[in-house]
Amino acid sequence: MAHTLLLVDDEPFNLELMSELLSESGFDVVAVESGEAALQALEQDGQHFSAVLLDKMMPGLSGFDVLRRIKADPTLAFLPVILQTAVGAAASVQEGLAAGAFYYLTKPFSRDMLLAVVEAAVSHWDRYLHFRELAHQQLDALRHLSHAEFAFRTHREAQSVTALLAQACPQPERVATGLFELIVNAIEHGNLGLSYHDKTRLQASGEWEQEVERRLADPAMGERRVRVRYEASTTLRRFWIEDEGEGFDWAPYQEIDPASLIESHGRGILIARRLSFDQLTYHGQGNQVEALVQVAG
Structure with missing residues (x-):
């Protein structure tokens, strides 16, 4: 079964590029252009997603705002969130981790880097689901x-x-x-x-x-x-x-x-x-x- 990813970026070109790369690699993709739209998609069908790729800097609700709301929701708290940003300083990375991000991508990133990080995220999500099922048994x-x-x-x-x-x-x-x-x-x-x-x-x-x-x-x-x-x-x-x-x-x-x-x-x-x-x-x-x-x- 294919994994479904939620892509969030206020730049249509970035969304199109990532959607194409990830779709070609076998992922199902839902793409939105704002933090507000991302929260709406998660509220409607959050359990459907295996990971979120989230732009850090967006007008309105920023990536950090969305990340914090995801981590505050018990039904979404373990969903892997990959932060994307043009700021690659160590302090910025640590800030993202402290807010609950699983992974970090610094723009511009290569196709191989994107796929490696996404594969790691969905593998982690699969393991979480596996243990949740075992625990319930x-x-x-x-x-x-x-x-x-x-x-x-x-x-x-x-x-x-x-x-x-x-x-x-x-x-x-x-x-x-x-x-x-x-x-x-x-x-x-x-x-x-x-x-x-x-x-x-x-x-x-x-x-x-x-x-x-x-x-x-x-x-x-x-x-x-x-x-x-x-x-x-x-x-x-x-x-x-x-x-x-x-x-x-x-x-x-x-x-x-x-x-x-x-x-x-x-x-x-x-x-x-x-x-x-x-x-x-x-x-x-x-x-x-x-x-x-x-x-x-």
Whole structure:
């Protein structure tokens, strides 16, 4: 099924160009020329869209105004919003992220850059929908779970554990997305020793999945486990994720590097920190991370 994108830009030429490029790449497109029209489209059929490409500077309602309204609406808050602007300063990028943007494009951008960012956005939306469906399938009794501990090796096992534990939290699909990102980091970058640059190179060559499977089959490396501990109180849900790798320098990931926003991966910690958890803290050498969710009393 094709993904539908909402394009918002007050320049008709920009809309026409993006619409043509994205349509040729298999996306369905709805194009509007103002922030007011964008909000009307979202109000009428917001669940129909997989991502929004939003011009930052527009007369009337600006891109930031629209972004803030999207993030304030519980039914739209997780919809990926890609901000477009001619201002590429780091401060402007950080401002967009603080307002809730998922991705950032600086004009002029290439066709390849546009498609890479859109593909990343809709993949993130697909994952969110997947976990929302899985969460709805779990028993409501899991909300009464007080503590649990799991140890596992693979992405498939991680997905099952994530869906189970997320159901014990308010807004389970929100928690599941960030929790899965942290666990995948623990598997890939921790236990399997794959670096950010390894993933970039292997994805570009189409060898990423094969390399993950090869390392999982390794007699030593493949036997490493990710351990997830869960604890609940009346006001808090706590996750502790630990891998058996050598750790990493987690300090630079406290804030996202604006240059990485156009990469095909590397947003996991940002997603977990900004969208899924109320607090995220790395411990030790970086192979232990604590994630907290506040619960209304």
